[in-house]
Amino acid sequence: MTQDPLVIFTPSGKRGRFPAGTPVLTAARQLGVDLDSVCGGRGICSKCQITPSYGEFPKHGVTVRDDALSEWNAVEARYDEKRGLAEGRRLGCQATLQHDVVIDVPPESQVHRQVVRKAASTRAMVMDPATKLYFIEVPEPDMDEPRGDLERLQEALAKDWGIGALDAPLPLLRKLQPTLRKGGWQVTVALHKDHRDSAHRLIDLWPGYHEGRLYGLAIDLGSTTIAAHLTDLRNGEVLASAGLMNPQIRFGEDLMSRVSYAMMNPGGDLEMTRAVREALNQLAGDLARDGGIEPEQIVEAVFVCNPVMHHLLLGIDPVELGQAPFALATSDVLTLGAADLDLTAANGAARVYILPCIAGHVGADAAAVALSEAPETSEDLALIVDVGTNAEILLGDRARVLACSSPTGPAFEGAQISSGQRAAPGAIERVEIDPVTKEPRFRVIGSDLWSDDPGFSEATATTGITGICGSGIIEAVAEMRLAGLMDASGLIGSAEQTGTRRAIPEGRTHAYLLHDGTADGGPRILVTQGDIRAIQLAKSALYAGARLLMDERGVDKVDRVVLAGAFGAHISPKHAMVLGMIPDAPLDKVTSAGNAAGTGARMALCSVEARARIEENVGRITKIETAIEPRFQEHFVNANAIPHATDPFPHLPDLPDVSFNTGGAAEGGGRRRRRRA
């Protein structure tokens, strides 16, 4: 008696014997091999393509004959004719096992494949989305078995896909009967179920086999900017990204001023809720247009945001977040319908997932950074800083992860800066100042040339030079300190003190003239004493938060620093450390994670497993409340100077020993002397 054919799947290595004539897809399913299929084996979707291998496989101990699989059949021939089947490929639902065979499942035929995104972040996305397409054939109605169309659809889903309970919103029930009849009782349904749901939910349906793609929005809802990525739910690719100023800025630039607005103005919280929801609709509409898709194809949205943005998005008055004990209305994950958030520029049945908040001041954005950067898996002690209007700070390794947030204010985003602007073409983003001549050179967003390169004027003619963005102001201030234009207390010296006419009087203080575009009708771009103070406040808050976590952990240095945030990618590690934004570390151990919160949002959008992981991890993160911690104030005050009054930065070169304080006693000079504490 001959044995049943043996099938070995690669790369999984799963193997088993099946009766001759078993379709490859059936064998894969029974072995738990990850082989995709939308049509359930009907030869329609072509997602189950496989590559059989022939010949000797000593490693597997098999010889694969040329006739190991059934012959190419009519369905495969038709598919090849209409859409082309790559050389050596077969359809797993059509090819049947005849003899022992080794079968490779190519990456594009795996459901839970890792996809390397092409955009900024090269992070591999694991695809395991909550919303997927299923093609099914529904039995026709029968007067002797008078169940409804929905009930017969459910039975077909149970039989073909093992799907249990199904919730169907009324608007889709309205679509159900005409769709089934139009498709001749064949239908493609989009169903949603994440790890928290007990039932699948019908999201949309189309007659017959539907080729369309499903998309999700990964939204990083910041105090100052809202960034969103339109993401293909099949492969995680970002089809389009867009950003928008948060229109709530007109009610207050930072979180606490928005909370105050809500407290002082009855109904003010709802005004802010309306404003942000309108902006989200605009953003979703823009992205659909940019991506060339219909808004109805947007079937999911994932939000990450700080607790105040979180509550205002949800229509919850954030007043409790403005005072101790900073009680959240809800800290857990929320799953909602798009309609709950008035999100009309999406499928009416779209689902919304909002990451959990870690604490009253540590929000879903921090949770998203934790998901993206996974400090809980780090061998060495990592400090992860997500720089924004509010900084989210994580410190941890395999042993323990701590988190806090720190109210840096919007200076790092170019706001409250005299020539500040958001990062957009025309904004100065990189600055160098010659320590001898005190002359600057810079780059603006939109051109790779430095301002002293030939052709710079031509390259920037269309955008102009309009202002200075967050990364630009950090570099400018750090360079001013390195060039001796500013002393350790942050005072800008006069022309006499610094020896450059770029140091110009401004009221009772001085400013440094970075660029004068007035000859061409452009602006004068200055770094004023006020700008320096704003950056000092911001960087002190950021540093104090990090230092507080280090105290809690009982360390005075970290192994590595990860800069994250919308403009984290653009901050130069050297300049960040000159400013004292971050604790001392070897410069090659300061890396950028890009927009980690946005990446975390995309991960949660693409993977149900990622959602489960962050929900579990968030419960294990130790939260530190900066607002009521006396040591925070202490660290904050000590971090005001450049470099700090107390903390050493062995990895930095010495900074010029200058002092421009004209009144009273000179405040100590260089770093060596200052280290008095």
Added chain:
Amino acid sequence: MTQDPLVIFTPSGKRGRFPAGTPVLTAARQLGVDLDSVCGGRGICSKCQITPSYGEFPKHGVTVRDDALSEWNAVEARYDEKRGLAEGRRLGCQATLQHDVVIDVPPESQVHRQVVRKAASTRAMVMDPATKLYFIEVPEPDMDEPRGDLERLQEALAKDWGIGALDAPLPLLRKLQPTLRKGGWQVTVALHKDHRDSAHRLIDLWPGYHEGRLYGLAIDLGSTTIAAHLTDLRNGEVLASAGLMNPQIRFGEDLMSRVSYAMMNPGGDLEMTRAVREALNQLAGDLARDGGIEPEQIVEAVFVCNPVMHHLLLGIDPVELGQAPFALATSDVLTLGAADLDLTAANGAARVYILPCIAGHVGADAAAVALSEAPETSEDLALIVDVGTNAEILLGDRARVLACSSPTGPAFEGAQISSGQRAAPGAIERVEIDPVTKEPRFRVIGSDLWSDDPGFSEATATTGITGICGSGIIEAVAEMRLAGLMDASGLIGSAEQTGTRRAIPEGRTHAYLLHDGTADGGPRILVTQGDIRAIQLAKSALYAGARLLMDERGVDKVDRVVLAGAFGAHISPKHAMVLGMIPDAPLDKVTSAGNAAGTGARMALCSVEARARIEENVGRITKIETAIEPRFQEHFVNANAIPHATDPFPHLPDLPDVSFNTGGAAEGGGRRRRRRA
């Protein structure tokens, strides 16, 4: 060593030993004794009142000492002082076990008690509602454990009430924080969970202990009338009832004409959906006003309706219900939010339960009748007829239940009748005609007097005599046949043929003058030949449906007949049988169930268990489709005569052997001769 005290609860008989000092409520819960509590044992709600018994109980084998329970405590004293505690009563959460004791749980302290309603139906309602109140104390927020208020609420519910997952709609999340703080971290929540839900759902919340009542609407959404009962979810009492004409009537009087309207007019189905939803809001608002409650206290609604009304309520085009195979979009139970149906005159978080449809022509109204009348528990074979614009017919016993519906049209509701009107004050509802003088006497709704009683004119002066309602026309037609004013074919005789001047010419036929109010400025109320034809069509359809079920069951008689429906209570069994509306049965075996569909709706509103029961039973009912069954036509034709051409009615007296057919051969005479088949 002495044993722990023994406690015996009556009426349940449950018993157990508990350590001395155990509160009675705790013992009851551990034994699974049905003892109510809203406050969870905090001595606030007083729902857990019990009555201890003292002395010798040979039946239970115990002697109960006077000190079997702890002494009256301060909480009980305060409650007694403020609100009065009946003699012999204790609060189960305060009184603790000291020695062996027998404790009676009075009916009002039982959650799942049977309540005998005071209104029309004397049916006992089992109370087991899906929405209940819970009082809890929520831990205050703690910065070291920064979970949200909702999460701490959930933990308190889990701890005190064993409640698991909780869904909270956004508008209630908005209310949560101020409510908790206003109540000093004490809160009363209304939670909903029926047998199909995996989680409880937050419906409303109030600071501190909330005394308010929760209400539900039981709605019988008929083709012609919408009836609703505002029901107390604590005891099942109907606080107010109201009815309204279904405004969809302007789109078509019967079901098929509304389906046609939807087919002929794009968007016509949505017009009808809007119309009925507006009417429901009006009805809910009226009931809240009548009952003296706030609309927010309406937290549930249960709907029963036929399939076309069902689909139009849900916003689903009923077109498929107009043609074979009469496919429902969905046949299963639906649980929705009030907002899904635009039901704004209720709590925003109110839940809606819609009974399942049995088949494309046999709706949730038939399911409600089945729930109310429970034919599946009947020892003898019962025919249950719910008379309306569409008749729902059930035939069954313990062995098997069959169901169909029959398109009787609106004649039985007074529509399509020349002097017809809905049942309202001024409508003739009872008719007798003297077989000798051919003179009528009648009663009108709003007075108990007959028209030949002294004082009748005065009694009806305010309402007038305005028309004839459904039960009135049935009696009038049957009496006309009994008095020899009409022959077996339904022809009304002339004055010469009948010997009364009340038989007056009307066109080429005759009419019977029931009442002439013209002298007082009122209407002439006639029964015309057209009215007779309308009633003949309606009664033939009704009878043919019943006969079809009897054929299916293989019987030619039934043991008993139950008349249900909005006016089922008012139909006289004798007249119904004279007309041949129902099959022959002993007159004392023809009973009225009142508005059985409405009763079924109330049962589902009051009891989760009733919902589970009907869902299970509906799956077991055999559905018969009248529209495509050739025997239906045959029965319909044979049932046109009065009495029928074929079926015998041994329980009826002989009917006059008259014939008024003036053209062609006389159609046989009396009944004996007619029985030629």
